[in-house]
Amino acid sequence: MKGSDLIRIVDEMQHQKNIDREIIFQGIESALQLAAEKKYGEESGVTVSIDRDKGDIVAKRGEEALDPAEFGRIAAQSAKNVMIQKIREAECSAVFSEYAAMKGDLVHGAVTRNDGGACIVNLGKTESILPRGEQIPGDSHHVNERIKAVILEVKKQGHRVKIVLSRTHPDFVRRLFEGEIPEIKERTIEIKAIAREAGYRAKIAVSSVDMKVDCVGACVGVRGSRIKNIVDELGGERIDIVRWNESLQVMIPNALQPAAIDEVFLYPRMGRAIVLVKDDQLSLAIGRRGQNVRLASKLVGWDIEIMTIDEMNESIERAENWFQHLPAITPELVEILITEGFMSYVDVTFIEPTDLAELGGVTVDQANEMIAYAEAAAERLENAPPEEAAPDEEALAGRTVVGQPVETTTGDEPASGEVAAETVNADEPAPTGEAPTDGTTEADANGEASPTPNEEPAPQA
Secondary structure (H helix, E strand, O other), X not given: OOHHHHHHHHHHHHHHHOOOHHHHHHHHHHHHHHHHHXXXXXXXXXXXXXXXXXXXXXXXXXXXXXXXXXXXXXXXHHHHHHHHHHHHHHHHHHHHHHHHOOOOOEEEEXXXXXXXXXXXXXXXXXXXXXXXXXXXXXXOOOOOOEEEEEEEEEEEEOOEEEEEEEOOOHHHHHHHHHHHOHHHHOOOEEEEEEEEEOOOEEEEEEEEOOOOOOHHHHHHOXXXXXXXXXXXXXXXXXXXXXXXXXXHHHHHHHHHOOOOOOEEEEEOOOOEEEEEOOHHHHHHHHOHHHHHHHHHHHHHOOEEEEEOHHHHHHHHHHHHHHHOOOOOOOHHHHHHHHHOOOOOHHHHHOOOHHHHHHHHOOOHHHHHHHHHHHHHHHHHHHHOOOOOOOOOHHHHHHHOOOXXXXXXXXXXXXXXXXXXXXXXXXXXXXXXXXXXXXXXXXXXXXXXXXXXOOOOOOOOX
């Protein structure tokens, strides 16, 4: 083979398979070296090299020049197999490096086949898998359908690369917003946080670096055009767009909209917020099967517990009664514990003895005794028959993000397009009779966005 022909072949492989030229040359050299050793023996001292510029193959045994054409058919076949293996390894490494750098990015591909509920998607250079668990509930993808997804995981399996896609990850919603809304792509509007239960509902907190740009209105788009495309891609998933605020006293009520919030109590030591609402807002704040409070808690990063004022007073009285039984307790320490957000024996078990000692002015040994008593009491209450166990905060589990969701008995939350929640739903009409909150944007039954009386129209994209 002429050197120019070898150079041409190497350049074509580099272009088609995205493999570095040096790696290809090294693979060919290794293959020829193996062929020469099979022909002349491993101890013969044969060396093979390729001129990177001219493509000339130089084979020597000591000072004697050898002709690669004389290596023999069997040796040549072995050399071919080695070269193919080297190139496949290099191709695998190139694919892995390329797609590992794209982790979290949006990709497009065509479904080539379905395998046990999972979809095999052709990304062009390689295939990927969209597992059943990473598909939006209710989705059914057919062969040759083009779909969008984000790259969730990239890993090597032998000489192959496994690329896992996802349509349920919050980053999927983020990438869709970046593609549909120029202000987000240009960093004028920033997505601060996303909480999502794929196929059902998502909450997105946005903020604008330009005070002249309405972040919520820009995300909705003229006549709801921008948000409608995203909702369609998500199969009708409801999207709540809320304004981000650094103050939790403001952000938590925003995240819980459309419910009207009376007061928010923050307990940083516990990472908990207790939110007070009126009786008629209780089921709205909790949401269907606890969905609203769960998503709001994920959005702000705090555990949120919804209570009425009467339930709050009952919790405080119950906590006072329980904490009085702790060993070495004082009335002052009881008050401090409640002020810090400790409402049950379970809460006390999470504090470190040194912190409790510092908090209540007791010794570390006394703090250890208190925590041990609280652990035993919590276990006793948990194992007690329902009619004997005193109600505690676990009875409100459906109102917190850490508990199991419960069905609410007094109505349902409104559609996500309701004005007060600054939410958008291109498919569902907003309930009538609700007054819009200042500074919010409404999406009507046709996906049309209109400014509220107190707000200038949303800027055009």
